[in-house]
Structures are given as C-alpha cells and as structure tokens.
Amino acid sequence: MIALLVVPGVLAAASALLYALGMSFNIMTLGGMAAAVGLIIDDVIVMLEHLVRRLIQQGHGPRTVLDAAREFTQPLAGSSTATVIIFVPLAFLSGVTGAFFKALALTMATSLIISFLFAWLALPLIAARLLGPKDAQHDAGGRITRATQQVYRRLMQGLMRRPLWLLAGLIPLLVAGAIAFEHVPSGFMPQMNEGGFVLDYQTPPGTSLAETDRLLDQVAHILRTTPQVDTWSRRTGTQLGGGVTEANQGDFFVRLKSPRGQQAVMDRIARRIRDDVPGLTVQDMNQPMQDLIGDLTGSPRPVVIRLFGDDWQQLVKLAPKVAARIRQIRGLKEVQDGLVIAGDALNIRVDRVKAALEGLTPAAVTAQLDAYLSGVVTTHIQQGEQIIGVRVWTAEGLRQSRHRIEHLLLRAPDGHQVPLSRIATIRRVTGVPEITRYDLKPMVAVSARIEGRGYGGAIAQVRQALAAPGLLPKHVYYTLGGLYKQQQIAFHALGLVFAAAAALLFLALLFQYERFRVALAIISAPLLAVSGVFVGLWIGGQTLNITALMGMTMILGIVTEVAIFYFSELVLLSASLPPAEALIEAGVNRLRPIAMTTLAAILALLPLALGIGQGSAMQQPLAVAIIAGLVVQMPLVLIAVPVIFRRVLRARPEELLS
Numbered sequence: 001m002i003a004l005l006v007v008p009g010v011l012a013a014a015s016a017l018l019y020a021l022g023m024s025f026n027i028m029t030l031g032g033m034a035a036a037v038g039l040i041i042d043d044v045i046v047m048l049e050h051l052v053r054r055l056i057q058q059g060h061g062p063r064t065v066l067d068a069a070r071e072f073t074q075p076l077a078g079s080s081t082a083t084v085i086i087f088v089p090l091a092f093l094s095g096v097t098g099a100f101f102k103a104l105a106l107t108m109a110t111s112l113i114i115s116f117l118f119a120w121l122a123l124p125l126i127a128a129r130l131l132g133p134k135d136a137q138h139d140a141g142g143r144i145t146r147a148t149q150q151v152y153r154r155l156m157q158g159l160m161r162r163p164l165w166l167l168a169g170l171i172p173l174l175v176a177g178a179i180a181f182e183h184v185p186s187g188f189m190p191q192m193n194e195g196g197f198v199l200d201y202q203t204p205p206g207t208s209l210a211e212t213d214r215l216l217d218q219v220a221h222i223l224r225t226t227p228q229v230d231t232w233s234r235r236t237g238t239q240l241g242g243g244v245t246e247a248n249q250g251d252f253f254v255r256l257k258s259p260r261g262q263q264a265v266m267d268r269i270a271r272r273i274r275d276d277v278p279g280l281t282v283q284d285m286n287q288p289m290q291d292l293i294g295d296l297t298g299s300p301r302p303v304v305i306r307l308f309g310d311d312w313q314q315l316v317k318l319a320p321k322v323a324a325r326i327r328q329i330r331g332l333k334e335v336q337d338g339l340v341i342a343g344d345a346l347n348i349r350v351d352r353v354k355a356a357l358e359g360l361t362p363a364a365v366t367a368q369l370d371a372y373l374s375g376v377v378t379t380h381i382q383q384g385e386q387i388i389g390v391r392v393w394t395a396e397g398l399r400q401s402r403h404r405i406e407h408l409l410l411r412a413p414d415g416h417q418v419p420l421s422r423i424a425t426i427r428r429v430t431g432v433p434e435i436t437r438y439d440l441k442p443m444v445a446v447s448a449r450i451e452g453r454g455y456g457g458a459i460a461q462v463r464q465a466l467a468a469p470g471l472l473p474k475h476v477y478y479t480l481g482g483l484y485k486q487q488q489i490a491f492h493a494l495g496l497v498f499a500a501a502a503a504l505l506f507l508a509l510l511f512q513y514e515r516f517r518v519a520l521a522i523i524s525a526p527l528l529a530v531s532g533v534f535v536g537l538w539i540g541g542q543t544l545n546i547t548a549l550m551g552m553t554m555i556l557g558i559v560t561e562v563a564i565f566y567f568s569e570l571v572l573l574s575a576s577l578p579p580a581e582a583l584i585e586a587g588v589n590r591l592r593p594i595a596m597t598t599l600a601a602i603l604a605l606l607p608l609a610l611g612i613g614q615g616s617a618m619q620q621p622l623a624v625a626i627i628a629g630l631v632v633q634m635p636l637v638l639i640a641v642p643v644i645f646r647r648v649l650r651a652r653p654e655e656l657l658s
Contacts, residue, residue, distance in 0.1 A: 177531025185454020536628020
C-alpha cells in the first residue's frame with residue numbers, strides 16, 4: 001500500500017517539474033517515465049524493507065522508524081547518485097542522438113531525484129503512520145525465503161573457501177557476452193510502427209508542374225481506394241525535414257487506420273504505383289521518424305557509397321557497375337546508381353576557324369552565350385537585411401527554343417554581328433546525367449536500403465565488394481555515408497558517454513568510501529553485467545542501436561545502486577562479525593530486497609520490452625538491455641561481489657570496512 005502511494009506521487013511530481021521546465025509529453029518523455037518506474041520502485045522497496053527489518057529487531061515505534069531512515073540515508077543517497085550521475089555525460093551529446101536522448105535523460109534524472117527525496121523524507125513519515133505493531137512482530141521471511149537463504153549461505157561458504165570456483169560462472173558469462181557481441185546485428189534507430197509512413201516520389205526532370213500534378217492525382221486515387229488508408233497529405237518541392245528540393249520531388253504523408261499489417265499495405269501501394277503510374281518513381285517508403293532523420297541529416301538511406309573521381313564520364317560509367325555489384329549482397333534492396341538524368345541538353349561546338357574569320361575566339365563566344373542564356377549580375381540592391389543581385393538577361397523568347405538559340409547574334413570586336421549558327425554546330429543530346437559535386441569534387445552516390453539484417457554485416461560485405469580487383473579504377477575512391485555514417489557518429493558519441501559514466505561512477509564511489517579497492521570491487525559488478533546485456537539483446541532478437549546503448553549505459557548505474565546497498569549492509573555487520581561471515585550475512589540480509597527490487601523493475605519494464613502499445617518500439621531495445629542486465633545483477637552482486645570483496649579484504653579488512 002505504501003508503494004502504491006509513493007510511486008504515483010513521484011510520477012506526478014516529476015510531471016509537474018517537467019512542465020515547469022517547458023517540456024511536453026512525447027514518445028521520449030513518456031518512455032523515460034515508464035522506464036523510471038522500476039527504479040522508483042527500487043528506492044521504495046529497499047527503504048521500506050530496511051524500516052521493517054529494524055522494526056522487527058528493535059520493536060515498534062515512530063522513533064525506531066525515523067532512526068532507521070536516518071541510518072539508511074548515506075547508502076540511499078549514494079545509490080541515487082550512482083543512477084543519476086550516468087545521465088550527466090548525455091548533456092554533452094549533440095546531433096540526432098542528443099536531440100533524442102536529452103529529453104529521455106532529463107525525464108529519468110528528474111524522476112530519480114524526486115524518487116530519492118520521497119524515499120528519504122516522505123516514506124519514513126508514511127511508514128511511521130501506517131506500519132503498526134503487527135508489522136514489528138512478523139518474521140520478515142517465509143518458508144521459501146528461509147530455505148533460499150540457507151542455500152545461499154551454504155553456496156557462499158563454499159565459494160569463500162574456494163574463490164576460484166567463481167570463475168566457473170564468470171568465464172561462461174564473459175564468453176557468452178563475446179559471442180553475442182559478434183552475432184547481435186547493429187542498427188541506427190529501432191524499427192518502429194508509427195501507424196503511418198512517408199512515400200518519397202520523383203518525376204522525370206523537366207516535367208511540368210501540370211503533368212506532375214496529374215501523376216500525383218493518380219497516386220492520390222490509389223491511396224483513396226486503399227481501405228487501410230485513413231488520411232494523407234502531399235508535398236512537392238519540399239520534404240519532411242523542411243529542406244527545399246527540386247520541383248519534381250516530394251512526398252506523401254500517409255496515416256493508416258490501423259498499424260497492423262503496415263508493411264503489407266506499403267508494399268501493395270508501391271506495387272500499384274509502379275504498375276499504374278508510369279513516369280513516377282517511388283524513391284523510398286519509411287516511417288515518419290526515420291524519414292525525418294534522413295531529411296534532417298541529408299542521408300535518407302542506410303547505405304550511401306560516394307564515388308569520387310576527376311573524370312565525370314568515368315564516374316557515370318562506373319556507378320551502374322557498382323550498383324549491380326552490391327545488388328548481389330543479401331539484404332540490400334532498392335539499389336540506385338545515383339545518376340539523375342537532367343533531361344535533354346544542347347551541345348554547342350565552336351568552329352575555331354570560322355570564329356577566327358569573324359574575329360572571335362571560343363572563349364569570347366562562350367562568354368557572350370553565358371551572358372545571353374544565364375544573365376549577368378551587374379549591380380546589387382539592398383532589401384531589408386538582404387543584398388539582392390540585379391541580373392541582366394535576354395528576353396525569355398530569345399532563348400526558349402533551339403531555333404532561337406541558333407540565331408542569337410554575337411558581336412565581333414569590330415562591331416559587326418554574327419549569328420551563332422554561322423560559327424558553331426548545335427546538337428541535341430538526350431539523357432544527360434546531372435553533375436553533382438561534393439566538397440567541390442565530382443561525385444556519384446550509389447545508395448540502397450537494408451532489409452532483414454544489421455548495418456554492420458551489410459556494410460562489411462559492401463566494403464568487401466568494393467575491394468574486389470578491377471571494380472574501381474585508379475584515381476577513383478569512395479566514402480560511406482547515409483544513415484550508416486550517422487550510426488557510426490552516434491555509436492562513437494555513446495561510447496564516450498559509456499566510458500564517462502563508468503569513470504564518474506568510479507569517482508563517486510571513491511568519494512563516498514575513500515577506498516580504491518572497495519570502489520574497484522563495486523564497479524566490477526556493473527561492468528560484468530554488460531556481458532549479460534549483449535546476451536539479452538541476442539536472445540531478444542534486438543539490434544545494437546542507439547537506444548540499446550542507452551540502456552547499456554543505464555545498467556551501470558542500476559547495478560552499482562544495488563551493489564552500494566549490499567556494501568552498506570556489509571559495513572553495518574562488520575562491526576560485530578568477522579569479515580568472511582559479514583560478507584555472507586550481508587548477502588543473506590539483502591537477498592530478499594534485491595530479489596524484490598529486481599523483480600519489480602523487470603515487471604515494470606516488461607510492457608516496453610514486449611513492445612506493447614504504439615510507439616513502444618522506440619524504447620524496446622532499451623528495456624530489453626536493462627532487463628538483461630537486471631537478470632545477471634542478482635548473482636553478480638550477491639555472489640561475485642562478496643567473493644571479490646573477500647580477495648580485496650584479505651589484507652586489511654578493518655581498514656577497508658572502517
């Protein structure tokens with residue numbers, strides 16, 4: 001009953017504080033509150049169990065409750081610091097990862113700080129009011145608890161005599177973690193079902209707006225006649241990320257009536273568009289969030305191979321070969337060679353001899369044609385804060401057709417005028433590829449989607465294919481972009497966050513206990529739990545993405561919190577028991593509360609881990625990672641940590657436990 005009072009109160013206070021900070025309820029803040037419930041329960045259960053145990057030992061009375069709460073202040077503060085401190089490095093994240101996880105981190109940190117204040121200040125007062133004499137007379141453990149404690153006591157007595165036996169459990173855990181690390185596919189964002197999708201389209205370059213509108217009306221008819229489609233909207237010349245694109249590109253934002261069977265609906269719509277709307281190309285169909293990230297980062301597809309070279313024609317010939325080669329790789333779908341046909345062009349070739357007879361050079365002809373066809377900026381005017389160029393141009397009618405261009409009059413140095421057709425040959429060239437430059441270098445981007453496998457394995461095979469002899473000629477090189485590059489940037493940033501969180505935890509333990517070996521023994525548990533996280537992701541069929549890495553970072557603080565509770569009990573018992581016996585009895589006393597907090601946290605995270613509810617897939621890898629860490633948390637804290645302490649304390653137990 002006390003837990004039922006405290007948890008809603010903590011969440012309500014956290015919501016009020018988030019509102020005061022100007023934050024709103026969204027998929028990240030709500031997910032953060034859902035994930036924080038298990039940690040809030042931890043504080044409540046551990047404090048409540050300690051109060052009840054002291055009531056049983058010392059008798060009922062408000063004074064006993066308040067003294068027990070005061071006694072537990074330091075371990076509670078230390079454990080709360082351990083869970084909150086891991087969110088500090090997240091404040092320095094930038095880019096897509098920072099935008100996503102700052103809201104999540106702030107929500108969880110806020111909830112945990114308020115949880116500590118409730119457990120420290122409010123819970124003892126509530127317990128003093130609600131816990132009666134009967135609670136002080138009850139034996140805290142039942143038959144199952146006592147039997148479990150006896151089994152644990154015998155196991156630990158054997159391990160204390162033969163500590164090397166611990167390796168029989170740790171080595172398989174580390175080996176399983178290493179194997180899982182090799183087999184867990186990597187990704188960028190979790191695959192989500194947002195109840196809709198974004199359809200990116202493109203019409204041939206040069207298509208008039210009227211013709212584009214006619215083609216898009218046919219697409220709208222297909223959407224209208226699809227029973228599963230609820231509503232849709234259309235953009236032309238822009239994108240979900242807000243950037244400006246060509247007039248022949250745009251997207252449809254489609255909302256479905258039900259999220260079930262979404263992929264089948266998307267495939268059916270794409271197939272109908274390909275069959276019924278010739279002239280319109282479906283470039284991509286993604287979830288709104290994935291499409292937004294792709295538009296914002298300029299990397300809409302997972303795999304983008306940027307080919308660079310000095311010879312543009314060589315790149316034009318090479319791109320289809322590279323596309324054909326990577327099309328053979330399993331999991332790569334909708335491979336595009338990146339060649340954008342810009343439409344027809346006029347090739348004007350100046351006859352040097354004829355031009356010289358008129359007193360003109362090819363450079364002079366080119367300069368005059370450029371002025372006629374592209375205009376010349378002759379001056380600038382200021383409009384508000386903007387400087388606008390004034391372009392002098394020929395009338396549109398003079399450059400609207402090939403016939404008019406052939407009869408453009410060029411002025412010779414002596415003043416006479418010469419029609420262009422007299423000194424040059426003009427030829428129509430069809431299907432000219434659009435020239436693209438990246439960092440001022442000619443570039444073609446071959447791209448593909450990844451389906452049914454992780455980024456890491458697919459990219460490894462792409463690198464292997466591009467390294468094949470004879471595929472890339474000399475003076476042509478490539479770089480990898482797309483969402484894969486964004487993933488690598490995010491992984492690097494989160495790797496630094498993980499290392500910084502571990503370092504901060506170690507420093508906090510040093511500050512709290514002022515013993516290097518004690519801090520080292522405590523921090524060993526969360527670091528070993530990381531192996532369990534990889535195993536859990538592998539068994540759960542999750543990818544190693546930025547959400548899973550966030551959960552892995554959080555497990556550092558969660559396991560450290562439980563290890564601190566164990567050590568606080570060890571310090572209390574060391575005053576009256578020998579070190580070896582104190583190590584075992586501390587585990588016996590903490591066995592039930594650690595089991596309760598672990599089970600409560602797992603049950604609180606289970607709906608997220610199972611992906612129940614629309615939008616829960618965003619936090620699903622995070623929940624799976626935390627649950628996997630919680631599963632190995634109990635044996636690590638209650639079995640591994642005492643044995644490690646035994647080795648650490650062998651030298652000077654009195655000094656280390658003082």
